[in-house]
Amino acid sequence: MFNIQKHLRHAVLALGLAAASLTATASVLPTYLISVANPAASDIAYIDFVFGGTDGAAPATAMLSQFTGAPLDELDRQGAIGGVLDTFVFHNVGTYNDLYFAVNGPFAFNLSFSEGLSGYASDFDYSSFTIGLYDSNSILIGDPEGALQFSLSSNGLVVKSTSALLSFAPQAAAAVPEPADWMLMLTGLVLVVGMTRMHGRGRASARRLAAA
Secondary structure, three states: OHHHHHHHHHHHHHHHHHHHHHHHHOOOOOEEEEEEOOOOOOOOOEEEEEEEEOOOOOOOEEEEEEEEEOOOEEEEEEOOEEOOOOOEEEEOOOOOEEEEEEOOOOEEEEEEEOOOOOOOOOOOOEEEEEEEEEOOOOOEEOOOOOOEEEEEEOOEEEEEEOOOOOEEEEEOOOOOOOHHHHHHHHHHHHHHHHHHHHHHHHHHHHHHHHHO
């Protein structure tokens, strides 16, 4: 009886260690909180989002979500972009997928990527997500490549800020195990349940023998 309980404890501990290991090693790109505190003071009237990739770039999506503050008015949309109002999903198909808004006041939103940073044809292939700002005369403010630039490649995610007008900060992201990792976890769980049932049958047999 003692050996059964000890094996059960070992199985539970092993399952817990496996879960901790999967969480520690799973790769998830961070979500970024991006905001503009006072667009009027800097004459920010428009904001432009562009996502694209080279021919050898791995398929990826970028998502804008959880908008807060002043609403943004959509003025133009081109390319592989879906969604309305609070959530927009960009695909990196082609070199130019563009979403253009009018800015009406302070606002904030989340930006996240689906990319697992694998499958690139070469080290020269990448995807780029840029955020550009324009003034009330539709003149670009700052760097033509964007006030915020996100580059995804086989080397990882690189973020470049060229303007203090856009604030950004990475948010904590929960790691998500791969399907094979979930299978390992499920196998461990089945083992624990099986051993628990064996333990229960052993106790029932002992009670019947004692009653006899």
